[in-house]
């Protein structure tokens with residue numbers, strides 16, 4: 001491997017590989033991605049449920065998700081290595097009048113963004129999910145271009161396409177140091193002691209985003225918060241082409257996993273880690289299955305799922321997606337350390353958002369005057385310091401209120 005690169009990306013999950021492809025497609029050259037594990041997609045990304053939802057309450061987030069969907073659809077159509085993108089559509093179910101009002105707002109945002117959405121009545125929804133009981137739904141919002149994908153396939157697809165554009169990848173190559181010259185990034189050092197000269201280092205280290213920030217003296221509130229979902233055994237009731245379900249009043253999401261039900265949610269009392277409590281070289285603690293929380297997800301689903309809620313559980317997926325205190329990504333170059341760029345703090349949509357995050361990194365690096373939204377994602381907002389206990393509490397709150405109205 002050459003001992004220099006123009007851009008070094010630190011971390012080979014959905015975000016790092018997605019950023020690699022977007023940069024390469026935007027014309028950036030001489031990009032090297034370093035991943036500490038022996039393969040890409042080895043930490044949080046493979047745990048993701050792969051849901052991709054575009055219906056949001058803000059225009060910017062809707063457009064970011066639409067960019068991701070356009071990318072996934074293109075890769076599925078054109079790449080030899082496909083992300084297993086399934087455009088099943090999605091159904092969002094309201095159980096309260098306040099939620100119905102939120103759907104109206106979301107529909108207005110979707111219209112402004114050019115995203116197709118429509119309200120369905122219960123018989124129309126029942127044609128898409130024949131064994132659900134939609135009587136409890138006060139409104140049903142359908143987005144035909146939503147869907148889901150397989151995160152490991154997405155990362156393989158990003159890598160395949162980025163390689164064709166000259167991006168290099170090295171695994172078992174953890175970054176343990178970043179060398180500065182006159183205050184700006186000049187190189188990275190791997191755990192084997194190899195130094196790679198570079199002009200730019202991109203922090204896509206997921207739950208180690210804080211630690212990679214510390215390598216250049218920055219404090220980044222990239223806070224891992226526990227998340228989990230479960231998959232039932234197979235049943236004849238479910239087909240893989242059924243729309244993704246979101247039941248925000250029950251704080252639940254669900255989709256078909258071949259012929260089984262994948263169901264997860266946002267728990268009311270979240271658990272987080274203080275990133276200062278583990279080191280750059282440490283793995284994150286394993287998460288035990290929390291049956292009371294998982295059982296509660298099923299009970300919240302019962303008004304719609306009925307007997308489906310008694311289907312045995314086959315597998316539980318867990319992990320530590322990272323959250324930020326304001327629920328926004330951290331994207332862009334640090335003013336304090338030129339050449340140090342963030343693509344971190346994904347607030348549990350780093351897989352679905354990955355292509356959009358890559359696009360925003362490109363915008364942050366190429367536009368003289370990026371959009372107000374991209375500016376608002378800059379790491380500078382934490383440059384004045386913050387209270388760690390408060391930051392952690394707020395990051396947990398973002399997960400706890402994930403489907404709350406106005407989130």
Ligand SMILES: Cc1cc2nc3c(=O)[nH]c(=O)nc-3n(C[C@H](O)[C@H](O)[C@H](O)COP(=O)(O)OP(=O)(O)OC[C@H]3O[C@@H](n4cnc5c(N)ncnc54)[C@H](O)[C@@H]3O)c2cc1C
Pocket residue numbers: 010011012013014015016034035036037040041042043044045046047048049050051052173174175176204205206207208212227228229280317318319320321322344346347348349350351352353
């Ligand atoms: C149970 C669960 C369900 C989820 N469901 C969804 C979903 O449906 N949709 C969605 O969009 N998101 C979902 N998420 C969130 C999503 O998984 C994350 O937002 C996303 O994986 C973050 O990607 P990443 O690349 O930042 O992190 P990771 O995939 O963790 O990648 C970071 C990489 O950086 C590497 N690294 C760390 N330090 C170094 C170093 N010093 N040098 C080199 N490499 C380093 C790590 O080894 C790792 O491979 C879910 C998460 C969980 C846990």
